[in-house]
Amino acid sequence: MSTPSVQGTPAGRPAVVGMGVTHARYVPFSHAHYAGNLVDGAYSLALFGDVATELCIRTDGDEGLFASYSDVQFLAPVRAGDCLEVRARLVRVGSRSREMEFEVLVTARGADDPSRGVSAADVLEPPVLATRARGTVVVPPPA
Template sequence: MTASVGDSVVHSRYVPFSHAHYAGNLVDGAYSLGLFGDVATELCIRTDGDEGLFASYSDVQFLAPVRAGDCLEIAATLVRVGSRSREMEFEVRVTARGDAERGGSAADVLDPPVVATTARGVVVVPPAGG
């Protein structure tokens, strides 16, 4: 296993209504950050054979709402590889969303997807061979 710039992981997720906290079935921003932790963990396992530990986030941007009932893609891409640190770019994209005006279970695929949240983060992994 060798971490390389450009390595990436994408998860797909349905946002359950139990995660809605605000009017209009809005989900709090921390939900996206938790999803970033999930993709970062898988990326570290794939590149370093270890889950790693999150050290920091930077430049978190909440660009569009995430709502209960949304279908999401969550991406992590490795942008810098240090001896123990891994810097990643993250993106949450809304790929489908409910359409209550057409009916209670109606939904639309969003083409193109809506970028809802972006961030950069640093994860630390154990030293190679350790």
């Protein structure tokens, strides 16, 4: 049985304040740069670029270009082995600009108790807000 081909379509929804995108991600140990398996803050910023890109594709049919951050806050560490949720939400829609709020939440983390085994991990309830930011993306004018 063959898989039907899917042809891409332009964005199906107009950009509306409140729209959002969430990605889930595991942080590989290859991204640890510091003692304690800490990951640098740029890792979160790259993830914000990913969710912003998907949100722009969904609303404008274009990946958009990140123009600026107006605020970035690193609130808790991100470590190799963490499971993350990365969120983007539209907070302002201009004719070509899209202002978004971003969050990185740590939803699971390796256990600190070595007696449980080297691969033991815990779901974090509630998740830990590690990074938040606000930024602006620019999209091309409508055709």
